[in-house]
Amino acid sequence: QKEVEQNSGPLSVPEGAIASLNCTYSDRGSQSFFWYRQYSGKSPELIMFIYSNGDKEDGRFTAQLNKASQYVSLLIRDSQPSDSATYLCAILAGANNLFFGTGTRLTVIP
Amino acid sequence: EAEVAQSPRYKITEKSQAVAFWCDPISGHATLYWYRQILGQGPELLVQFQDESVVDDSQLPKDRFSAERLKGVDSTLKIQPAELGDSAMYLCASSLGVTGATPLHFGNGTRLTVT
Numbered sequence: 001q002k003e004v005e006q007n008s009g010p011l012s013v014p015e016g017a018i019a020s021l022n023c024t025y026s027d028r029g030s031q032s033f034f035w036y037r038q039y040s041g042k043s044p045e046l047i048m049f050i051y052s053n054g055d056k057e058d059g060r061f062t063a064q065l066n067k068a069s070q071y072v073s074l075l076i077r078d079s080q081p082s083d084s085a086t087y088l089c090a091i092l093a094g095a096n097n098l099f100f101g102t103g104t105r106l107t108v109i110p
Numbered sequence: 111e112a113e114v115a116q117s118p119r120y121k122i123t124e125k126s127q128a129v130a131f132w133c134d135p136i137s138g139h140a141t142l143y144w145y146r147q148i149l150g151q152g153p154e155l156l157v158q159f160q161d162e163s164v165v166d167d168s169q170l171p172k173d174r175f176s177a178e179r180l181k182g183v184d185s186t187l188k189i190q191p192a193e194l195g196d197s198a199m200y201l202c203a204s205s206l207g208v209t210g211a212t213p214l215h216f217g218n219g220t221r222l223t224v225t
Binding site: 034 | 150151152153154155158165166199201211213214215216217218219
């Protein structure tokens with residue numbers, strides 16, 4: 001069983017809509033959760049991290065964590081064409097083992 | 111804003127040849143990571159350094175891959191001999207903290223093509 005599972009997509013949403021990206025993980029002891037954005041041919045860049053259950057908002061982005069259900073999600077409000085990218089979920093298992101999912105490809109249609 | 115520097119950006123090599131990649135982390139970042147990302151997949155950790163010491167190299171194919179960070183600053187990843195399956199993006203990342211809980215900053219990567 002993979003450590004981190006993501007729907008590979010593609011996920012298509014119209015401009016201005018809310019994009020919802022989901023991630024599940026297997027290690028119940030995981031404490032730190034990250035969302036990275038990766039444009040085609042570029043390296044990942046950190047957009048959100050969350051350590052506690054509940055919601056964390058940063059501008060148009062909201063990360064949601066539910067440790068009991070072992071899922072973390074990312075909501076992008078007012079989606080823009082520039083948000084079109086692959087979104088990688090990363091989970092820290094143990095002190096140093098950061099596992100990445102395969103990513104969800106998001107396309108925002110103008 | 112400080113960046114992680116990597117070179118070269120692209121490398122094409124024939125199988126059985128040797129290749130080397132270089133990474134200079136953000137100044138002051140003690141932890142350095144080398145990841146491999148195959149097209150369509152997420153990054154997979156190859157090796158993690160804390161200063162000049164290896165913290166985790168459990169996923170590094172040690173028969174052909176080697177990595178060093180001699181002075182605890184920049185780092186080199188080497189593959190010898192290269193195989194077709196090594197074609198991938200090799201990403202270097204650094205972080206300020208000593209554990210994976212600290213967000214990683216990635217370089218632009220080296221895209222390796224083995225022919």
